[in-house]
Amino acid sequence: MKTAVIAITKHGQAIARKLEGDRYISAKFRTEEPARYFDKPIKELTAEIWPHYEALVYVVSLGAVVRTIAPYLKDKHVDPAVIVVDDKAQYAISVLSGHVGGANELTEKIAGVLGAQALITTASDVGKTIPVDILGRELGWTTEQNENITKVSAAVVNEEPIAFVQETGEKTWWKRETPLPKNIRITTLADAKDSKAVLLVTDRLMEDPILERAVVYRPKSLVLGIGCDRGITCAQLDEFVQGTLREHRLSFKSVRNVATVDVKEDEVGLQEFCRKHQLGLVCYTSDQLREINAPNPSATVEKYVGTPGVSEPAAMLSSGGDLIVPKQKTPMMTLAVARVRYA
Numbered sequence: 404m405k406t407a408v409i410a411i412t413k414h415g416q417a418i419a420r421k422l423e424g425d426r427y428i429s430a431k432f433r434t435e436e437p438a439r440y441f442d443k444p445i446k447e448l449t450a451e452i453w454p455h456y457e458a459l460v461y462v463v464s465l466g467a468v469v470r471t472i473a474p475y476l477k478d479k480h481v482d483p484a485v486i487v488v489d490d491k492a493q494y495a496i497s498v499l500s501g502h503v504g505g506a507n508e509l510t511e512k513i514a515g516v517l518g519a520q521a522l523i524t525t526a527s528d529v530g531k532t533i534p535v536d537i538l539g540r541e542l543g544w545t546t547e548q549n550e551n552i553t554k555v556s557a558a559v560v561n562e563e564p565i566a567f568v569q570e571t572g573e574k575t576w577w578k579r580e581t582p583l584p585k586n587i588r589i590t591t592l593a594d595a596k597d598s599k600a601v602l603l604v605t606d607r608l609m610e611d612p613i614l615e616r617a618v619v620y621r622p623k624s625l626v627l628g629i630g631c632d633r634g635i636t637c638a639q640l641d642e643f644v645q646g647t648l649r650e651h652r653l654s655f656k657s658v659r660n661v662a663t664v665d666v667k668e669d670e671v672g673l674q675e676f677c678r679k680h681q682l683g684l685v686c687y688t689s690d691q692l693r694e695i696n697a698p699n700p701s702a703t704v705e706k707y708v709g710t711p712g713v714s715e716p717a718a719m720l721s722s723g724g725d726l727i728v729p730k731q732k733t734p735m736m737t738l739a740v741a742r743v744r745y746a
Contacts, residue, residue, distance in 0.1 A: 404457040404484070404505060411445060414490045415462035421516060422460060427452070446471050458484040458509055465489075465496060472499065479503045486510050492517040501525040502537045526560040531581045533559055533567075533602065539620050542573045544604070545656055547619040551600075555618050558600040562586040566595035569604040571657075572622030573745055576604075606657035606742070608649070623659035624743045627682075628718025630704065631667060631736040637675035643733055644676075651728050651740070659743060660685055662721035664692060664713045685721045692716040699730045714739040 406424030410416045416432040430442040441448050445463065452459070453475045461468045465487045476482055476499070484506035485499035495517065497510040507523050514521035527534045535556040538544065546552070559565055565587045569576075577583055588598070592613070595601050601617035606624045627644060648655050660683040667673060668686045677684045689709035697719065700711030710716065714737040715730050724744035731738045 404509065405455075406458040406460060406509070407452050407456045408460045408462070409445065409448065410462040412462070412490055418462050418488060418490075418492050418517065419460075422513060424458070424460065425456075449475070453483070456483050458486065458505065460486045460488065460509075460513065462488045462490065462492075465498070468498065484509055486513060488513065488517065488519065492519050494522050495519045496522040497524070501528070502534050527556065530560055530584070531579055532584045533565075533587060535559055535602070535618055538602070539572070539576050539604070539622065541578075542576065543623045543659075544572065544576075544620045547621060547654075547656070548614055548617055551616065551618050555600040555602070555616070559587070563599040564588065564597070566590050566598035566601045567604075568592050568595055568601060571606050571624040571742060571745070572604045572620070606654050608652040608654055621654050621656040623657060624745075625653060625657045626659055626718045626722040626724075626741045626743065627661045628714035628716070628721070628739040628741065629661055629663050629667075629673065629736060630708075630713030630717075631663075631670060631673060632734075633670070635670065635672040635735050637672045637679060639733075639735060640672055640676040641679070643731075643736060643738060647728065647731050647738055648740070653728070653740065655680075658682060660721060662687065662717035664689060664708055664710065664717065666708065667713075685717075687717055687720055691720065695719050697730075698726065713737065 407427055408419045408422045408424045409427045410419040411429045413432055416428045419426045419428060426438040428438045428440055430440040433440050449471050468487050472485060479500050480503055482500050484504035486506055486509055487496040487498050495510045495514040497506040499506060501507040507525055507528055510521050510523060536552050567587050567589045601613055603617050604620040604622060661677055662685045665686040665688050692710040695716035697712040697715035699715060705711045715726060718739045718741035719726055722741035722743045724742045726739060726741050728740035
């Protein structure tokens with residue numbers, strides 16, 4: 404996280420020098436050590452740096468910080484993390500954007516560096532339960548049904564019956580040392596009907612009344628295997644991929660990467676498609692693809708590329724899993740989709 408550390412006292416500047424980040428220290432305590440010294444009110448400094456950092460650490464009293472940052476607050480999705488450290492480094496306090504902004508995690512780290520006590524008041528952290536808004540974020544999961552996050556979070560921390568339904572994705576999502584709370588039951592979608600709320604991890608598109616009380620998590624569980632002719636455009640790829648995924652009721656948000664044969668590595672349209680959607684491009688040799696027993700081989704592809712198939716074996720090889728959409732064709736491309744196999 405891009406972090407600013409702000410200090411305005413003699414003890415504060417000594418504390419600030421122990422922490423990582425850009426140090427903003429009152430000019431009264433200038434030394435030969437590198438820092439960004441300021442001689443303006445802290446409110447003016449905050450106005451200048453607020454938009455440019457992911458986290459602000461104030462070695463300043465909590466009340467003063469609250470009054471300082473109040474004019475700039477919008478919501479947890481855009482506000483930086485704010486942490487307060489007292490002038491003797493006894494406490495590190497998570498003040499703002501605890502989950503989404505990462506303040507809670509940074510607070511724990513700062514407390515460890517300073518030998519301070521971390522003060523975190525977020526209910527899910529205090530209760531050692533699931534943080535609904537950021538579950539799986541470090542694994543690359545994204546969320547849908549975000550309008551339900553607040554009410555589902557309330558159900559989780561109030562220990563109401565919660566169904567956790569995982570159809571795909573990493574199994575390592577539970578990060579706490581304590582056991583999963585008893586009110587959270589790992590089950591199937593069919594058996595989740597009586598739960599107060601549902602946490603659903605899936606790459607499938609679905610229409611179900613249960614979504615009205617669910618938060619949906621999209622793991623990066625799909626691999627696109629693509630074969631294409633020279634000159635294919637990003638727009639052509641986009642249209643066919645998006646349409647095929649919709650037809651097979653799969654979420655584009657769960658696409659992890661694209662896989663193809665190495666002779667297509669420099670295909671401009673394919674590169675543009677991957678850049679547009681921030682997808683990695685994995686390339687295999689014809690010999691590697693030939694080793695995969697794909698269900699729909701092509702003599703034409705073997706003649707020109709040296710392997711009986713590209714899209715299916717590339718998707719299967721990259722995912723390590725099962726083909727869930729067999730080869731689909733247009734005059735200029737083939738597409739297959741495989742689901743990642745998780746241990």
